[in-house]
Amino acid sequence: MVRAAGATGRRPPREWSREAVSGAATPRRPRAPLDLTKPATVRAVARRSGLTLKRRLSQNLLVDPAALAAIVEALDPGAGDDVLEIGAGIGTLTVALAARAHRVVALEVDEACLRATAITLRGHANAIAVRLDVRQADPDALGLGPDYLAAGNIPYHLTGAILTRLLEEVRPPLRAVFLVQREVAARLTAPAGDWSLATVAVRSLATVERVADLPPSAFEPPPAVHSSILRLVPSPVLGSAERRAVLEVARAAFQMRRKTLRHGVTRAAGGDAGLAAAALEAAGLDAGRRPGTLDLDEWRALATALEARRRSPAR
Template sequence: MDWTADLNRTFFSHPGRGHRPTQRQPTPSLQPVGVSSGRIVRRRINRDSPPCQPAFVAPSLALGRQLRYQQRQPHTRRSDAAPGAAHQASFMTGFIQAFHQRASRALGQHFLTDQSALQAIARDTRAAPGRVVLEIGPGPGVLTHALLQTGARVVAIEKDRRAVEFLQTTFRDMIGDDASARLTVIEGDALAQPPHALLDGVGPQPWLAAGNLPYNIATAILTLFLTDAPHFERWTFMFQKEVAQRLVAQPNSKAYGSLSLAVAARTDPLLIRTLPPGAFAPPPKVDSAVVSFSVRDTPRLDPALLPTFERLARAAFSKRRKTIRNSLRYGLSHLTPEALDSLLARANVSPRSRAEQLPFDDFVALTLALHDLQAHADSNAAPPSD
């Protein structure tokens, strides 16, 4: 046993450096009092007794402690700090003071305060001069600030009137409705209209989008963007970690499902990074993740077949523990057993396989086969022409 390392952890732990400081126990406990024969000697003390100090400290440990203090980075004076970093820090301080105690639980507000994550979202969105970025739910504008620093024009839609007023005050020199304005703030609900309706006549297409989405409406907003995908080049959103894993899931995984297929039909998703609750104010109860969606130049499926594709995917995953045949029998109850067997045979899919085992191409084949069956049934049901 390396007793020097044990002693070092016991007596030289510092808050904020990866170790939890030694805390006094509410009941009598064993406290270290020294070193004897290569091990820590402990004795029982009362709760009110002062903490004991080590009777002996190896010189090498004391020297190591001194070297660690010497290796710390020197304090950066205000005059030596980069102007951009100082401005970002002051902006973050003002943001926390203004909104940390005012976040609305009803609106699902958890404001991102991690500067590196904010910069990563702005960078991955590909925001640049001459580009237009639609931001969903800017809140007090911390991500808005990062997007504006790239030189892009930002159109932000916010439902919380307090945040709208805060944005109008903070960015008053950039806000306007004309073509020269760097920032346009819209007070409204992002779910009330398709995303492209917010950007009609604003800059060239395809557009970009970003946002720290409220978790209670994140999937609904994503669905709107998937429908509006042809108008956008890419978007980068914050999700609950569990939802983010479903968005990028691959076959033969528990997270793989109908949402994974809907995303893969239109975009190439990529999980950028995960964030702990402490990266937000106030902190949520779950971990979060940033996901980037790059819209495919060539769709993997005819857009006219997307409704059929999504309906079939939902039916296939409605009974995850059952075979694909039994799942479709419940989800597509209008099909007869004979039609269902014909559907699987046309798509060359084994009826004993499960939905989570099927890759995207198998669902495309099932969609085409279902479309053909429906077209054939409709032609037989049509009344004969005179």
């Protein structure tokens, strides 16, 4: 059999198009964005970045698209908003926020997670991951706008420290949405009658809303606990000195949570039962009540009465 000159007898590669054969270049298709809500994608990114998810750092990555959308919707960032994200992970929430916000600054302390975000944040010029602990973060130093927002899948074992740090900030966020353990969300949103010291501490600084509950299957790997989406709007109802006085009394009372106010307030009064009784009477509170039954107004009245009786020689 005689072949034509120059022919090899091989078929052109499948990716050749008519234009390629005729000499015209075929444009390369743009790479599809990573779907970071797919467990297989999460595992692939983790492998590429050398990330081993650490239980001690509460590294359970959100893989539920509906939950991700609910967080973004609850935060409601606009085109002019800066967002501080706490706990970038592999950038799942970062990417979702960047699609709506002006700028996203994601804080992360794990080097492998930062390597992962170097992969997942490609093409998102308005998002950056920074190696920094939120407890050392300064909104001004990070270049966040005056009415910045905050969000994150925060380490559950650091929830109290993170919320306190953020809400007590000289310039707190305009609003914030976080993933927290369901039991924590229940305590922070509890009606009067079932309050804890954490409830008093947070509700004195912000209004709190429990947006939705999430099962362990919403995360990769699934944690041992259920989670909740929590929305906070900073709105301090106490002055700083007044809040310190309230927390001083509440802290002493909740250390004896199962005992009555008589015992807890006596502790706050340095063991002076007469001073405690006078303060409770002045505040109009039954000494036989439990600490968890008081609302914020009652804690304020009690702290004010105790301080007044301390200053007054006659009780």
